[in-house]
Amino acid sequence: MTGGRPVGGALLTPPHGESPIVVLVRPQMAANIGTAARAMANGGLFHLRIVAPRDGWPQPNAYAAASGADAILDAATIHPDIRSAVADCHRVFGTCPRPRHVIIPVRDARAAAQDFRNINARCLRLAVLFGPERAGLEADDLAHCDTLIRYPLNPQHNSLNLAQAVMILAYEWWMQAETAPPRLLQTNETRIATKGELEKFLDRLIAELDAAGFLHNPPKRPGMVRNLRHWFERGEVTEQELRTLHGVVTELARGRMVRGRFAGDVPDPPWEEKT
Known part of the structure; x- marks a missing residue:
């Protein structure tokens, strides 16, 4: 039991519909992958993709740090680059503390979670990119995103580890009401391109x-x-x-x-x- 709730894999079955895909880009430490999966499980995010992990995959230390979120790690897929990781997605968000020299929509975590619910209600697949622990997403990584997510924290100490960044977004996703009205885009007889x-x-x-x-x-x-x-x-x-x-x-x-x-x-x- 953790916080009065069991953490067994039986509770990690995705609900009806599709939750956002968490994409860890070039993660450097197995423990951080595990704690990110733990944060995902707490917030109801079930789909994990890992891009070019530094130490390969699978990694026993990731499971040790996941605190029961093994099912998420078992189902995780490994990709050589961001392009292949998001090829089947319709929307891609990226976490970025200080977006510069980029003309692109920027949302905070709460607004982004609202967007996730709306996109999810339209049966579109979305992914959220989290960068490497040391420096975050690079300019070429952000070029794959259509929207950025910024955490407006204390400017004198705006430093999060990977699991904390995932947890903030997972919490906001969990707190959003399922009945959030979707923002519709009239597509007539076509569809949103992947x-x-x-x-x-x-x-x-x-x-x-x-x-x-x-x-x-x-x-x-x-x-x-x-x-x-x-x-x-x-x-x-x-x-x-x-x-x-x-x-x-x-x-x-x-x-x-x-x-x-x-x-x-x-x-x-x-x-x-x-x-």
């Missing part, structure tokens, strides 16, 4: 931009690619919108080929820089 579908489009778009010379400046290229990702990740792109965007890229690529062959017949666009 992150995997969006990644395929972004790969194609970036490849075409490389071929066109738009990303020709090596020092600026990573930041430009991240800006493109943030732009498309910011909202819930539908599958029909992605099909339209694929068509746009196809026509632009054809135009680039024609322009390359008949450069003398096609004038430069007015916004193109002159060298």
